[in-house]
Amino acid sequence: MAAHLPTLCTAPSSFFLSSNRSRQTNNLSLAAKARGNSARPVRAATRVEDEVAEDRGTNLSAWTSVRQERWEGDLDVEGHLPAWLNGTYLRNGPGLWDVGDRAFHHLFDGYATLVRVTFRQGRATGAHRQIESDAYTYAKAKGRPVLREFSQCPKPGNFLDRVSNVVGLVSGAVLTDNPNSAVLPLGDGRVMCLTETTKSSILIDPGTLDTIGKFKYEDRLGGMMIQSAHPIVTESEFLTVLPDLVRPGHLVVTMAAGSNERKVIGRVDCRGGPTPGWMHSFAVTEKYVVVPEMPLRYSASSLIKSELAPFYAFEWLPASGSYMHVMCRSTGKTVASVEVPPFMAIHFINAYEETNQDGKAAAVIVDCCEHYGDPAIIETLVLHRLRSFRDKDVLPDARVGRFKIPLDNSPFGELTTALDPEEHGRGMDMCSINQAYLGKKYRYAYACGARRPCNFPNMITKIDLEEKTAKNWHEEDAVPSEPFFVAKPGATDEDDGVVISIVSTIKGDAYALVLDARTFEEIARVRFPCGLPYGFHGCWISEKI
Numbered sequence: 001m002a003a004h005l006p007t008l009c010t011a012p013s014s015f016f017l018s019s020n021r022s023r024q025t026n027n028l029s030l031a032a033k034a035r036g037n038s039a040r041p042v043r044a045a046t047r048v049e050d051e052v053a054e055d056r057g058t059n060l061s062a063w064t065s066v067r068q069e070r071w072e073g074d075l076d077v078e079g080h081l082p083a084w085l086n087g088t089y090l091r092n093g094p095g096l097w098d099v100g101d102r103a104f105h106h107l108f109d110g111y112a113t114l115v116r117v118t119f120r121q122g123r124a125t126g127a128h129r130q131i132e133s134d135a136y137t138y139a140k141a142k143g144r145p146v147l148r149e150f151s152q153c154p155k156p157g158n159f160l161d162r163v164s165n166v167v168g169l170v171s172g173a174v175l176t177d178n179p180n181s182a183v184l185p186l187g188d189g190r191v192m193c194l195t196e197t198t199k200s201s202i203l204i205d206p207g208t209l210d211t212i213g214k215f216k217y218e219d220r221l222g223g224m225m226i227q228s229a230h231p232i233v234t235e236s237e238f239l240t241v242l243p244d245l246v247r248p249g250h251l252v253v254t255m256a257a258g259s260n261e262r263k264v265i266g267r268v269d270c271r272g273g274p275t276p277g278w279m280h281s282f283a284v285t286e287k288y289v290v291v292p293e294m295p296l297r298y299s300a301s302s303l304i305k306s307e308l309a310p311f312y313a314f315e316w317l318p319a320s321g322s323y324m325h326v327m328c329r330s331t332g333k334t335v336a337s338v339e340v341p342p343f344m345a346i347h348f349i350n351a352y353e354e355t356n357q358d359g360k361a362a363a364v365i366v367d368c369c370e371h372y373g374d375p376a377i378i379e380t381l382v383l384h385r386l387r388s389f390r391d392k393d394v395l396p397d398a399r400v401g402r403f404k405i406p407l408d409n410s411p412f413g414e415l416t417t418a419l420d421p422e423e424h425g426r427g428m429d430m431c432s433i434n435q436a437y438l439g440k441k442y443r444y445a446y447a448c449g450a451r452r453p454c455n456f457p458n459m460i461t462k463i464d465l466e467e468k469t470a471k472n473w474h475e476e477d478a479v480p481s482e483p484f485f486v487a488k489p490g491a492t493d494e495d496d497g498v499v500i501s502i503v504s505t506i507k508g509d510a511y512a513l514v515l516d517a518r519t520f521e522e523i524a525r526v527r528f529p530c531g532l533p534y535g536f537h538g539c540w541i542s543e544k545i
Ligand SMILES: CC(=O)/C=C/C=C(C)/C=C/C1=C(C)CCCC1(C)C
Pocket: 108, 148, 149, 150, 175, 176, 180, 181, 195, 196, 197, 226, 229, 280, 303, 313
């Protein structure tokens, strides 16, 4: 991809904070941050040596940058891969947190690393490769980050820089295009990687992991700079939600497979203010789209002034209220908009319609990984905490939060706990389901859970929402990433298939774990000869043999 450096964020190295200053910023108590909404100083990447000194030198490959830009080769298989498991598992995530002598601060900042494991008749090959976004290419060229990442805001220096920052913000030029969240096969065979900036939508080749180029949206929605990192993609459509920061609200848009044109289904206005709530993901039922509005809201001044808010680009405004909006997918009309108890959810699991005796939808049930209405989870994911606090029980509690949104014009919705959180160790995030149950009543969710004490989810959990129990997989000193369910071809039971997760170990290496989804017992592990950093979300591209 073209690597023309923008003239924005042209801060010389002297604009980067010294490590001491940055440590002071990190140590601000969360309570203090939550109380005060004044913007924090601009944070830029610290020097690598300072980060390493702070990190007490763990070998855990989860938080260690990839050592090489790309690798490809055969993988050793321990155990027996099912003969039906033919296809490619792809996983995306932030695998490079250092560039030149600069180091990122937050897990979400790292440059996107794709991992591939291809299964064919009991054998496996693998690869990893950096995605060549502009953010990555510029950073390599300059020896330091140039664009604004999740927690990282290169400081505009003089007046001209500040003016161009505002212009750059309007055009989106100062924002990252580092697509480190999800990887999704579109219904037409193209494969997209993305994060929350619209410009981060990038096409890749699932075989070679080559970066093909930017996905060019051919529509009039170019002014919408932010998108959900989790579009809902089926064989026929790509459905997503675009936060509107100018007129606080959300556009729900759809794009047919094979097309590059998004069409607006409808718009929901925000009920709280002054800006929309952070919306990393959302949920759908067969008839409806559910748009969450939580009190962790985009900070307009952080974006305009290019400085950090109490939670990077966000501020926690509990008094602004929490809401759930339900839009009809066929008419674009908002059919319910209810106030709910304060919540903090990055990932929605699934949703479905609950019907009354006449078979009519009476309520929408929406499940999410809910952090007890506390944004502290964001600060838990700061890299030096992940690296240093391994034996401390500092992972905030989380649960399967279940919303019930009545469709009878009631003003309020309910939020309950779907099962005893002790079943999954009071940790819970990075979820998946059997995709055949998307938007339908379902029984099983797979996620990362917690074997306490821990500072990060270190377990894989299969949650039975009917029995309200969980089956757990755990290995000492290992960090598994999101468990991804792959159905056995022709399966009729919801849990007939395997669950794949890439596990990073303390020895500095990594393997793809394959569990029998029904029993949750290990059936195989496929070893990489190198370490793999923690990754976020995966997908499966099946192959007919
Ligand atoms: C990886 C993940 O879960 C979330 C990533 C979010 C990102 C990269 C957010 C980026 C943003 C900016 C760089 C500034 C503007 C706002 C926002 C979209 C939050």
